[in-house]
Amino acid sequence: FFFLSVREMSQLLNGWSLLSIGIVFGVAYFYNHQFSQPASVFTPFRQHILLPDMQRSAVVIGATGATGKSLVEQLLRSSQWGRVTVIHRRELDTSTMDLTQEQISKLTQHQIDMEQMLNKENVQLFTGHDATFCTLGTTRERAGTAQNFRKVDVTMARESAIASKQANVSHFSLLTSKGANAGLWYNDWKIFHGLLYLQSKGQIENEVIAMQFPRTSIFRPGMLERGGVARWNEKLVKKFVDWTDVKDVAKAMILDAESTAIDTDQIESPIFYEANDIQNMAKLE
16 A cells, blocks of 8 residues: 555545554555665666757646646756647646746647547547657545546546557556556455555556557656645655655656657567656656
């Protein structure tokens, strides 16, 4: 369960006994300290290539979430990216990003019914882009049921990949989670949501890889720090486990996409970026 976001874990803690909380914290503390990797010089897995101004273009799915919002803001601020297309069910508010008019002009937003993503008109929105960034995700609290949770984290993420494939987008970049495992036992009961979460993330990883994009990137951060005012239980969780700022995740996803030209006749092996990789990439200038 300690692979969830700070907010999601705190929701689980609200309904757990002190004994359950103690067990989770004990296991999490042992895991993060026993298996943490020593610091070393970090080299990105893909060579970082800078192109002449604003030659790159991207679709962002899940832009209204914390990671997606940071991703969009960083893309708009970058001189590498000339076109950013957001496809979502509600409009992304950019008023707090303090962007210039030139930066805002790079953004196009399309509000669609996310359950109709594979309609011909919606698939067309993906056409002509270099990469799709998928940061879709919800919490059990917001979804209400296991079925609704999977509808977002698996079905909608899958359909964004299918649409990207049909539109000939050559690079699909997917945000999942540390510990993602499609073979994990899970149950729909809310108390077992941590297992459902990891199994769902593993499932969507496998499904995206099976689509054989010319280039696939998968990002597996640990617990996510989403900013804002943390509640007491969120602050308590962060004292025991490592966490990654959503801004760092967004930066790592962008650096990975700013890479060598893609041979669309070849299928590259997918690259997995684990939590330490993401944190190290975020330190690069």
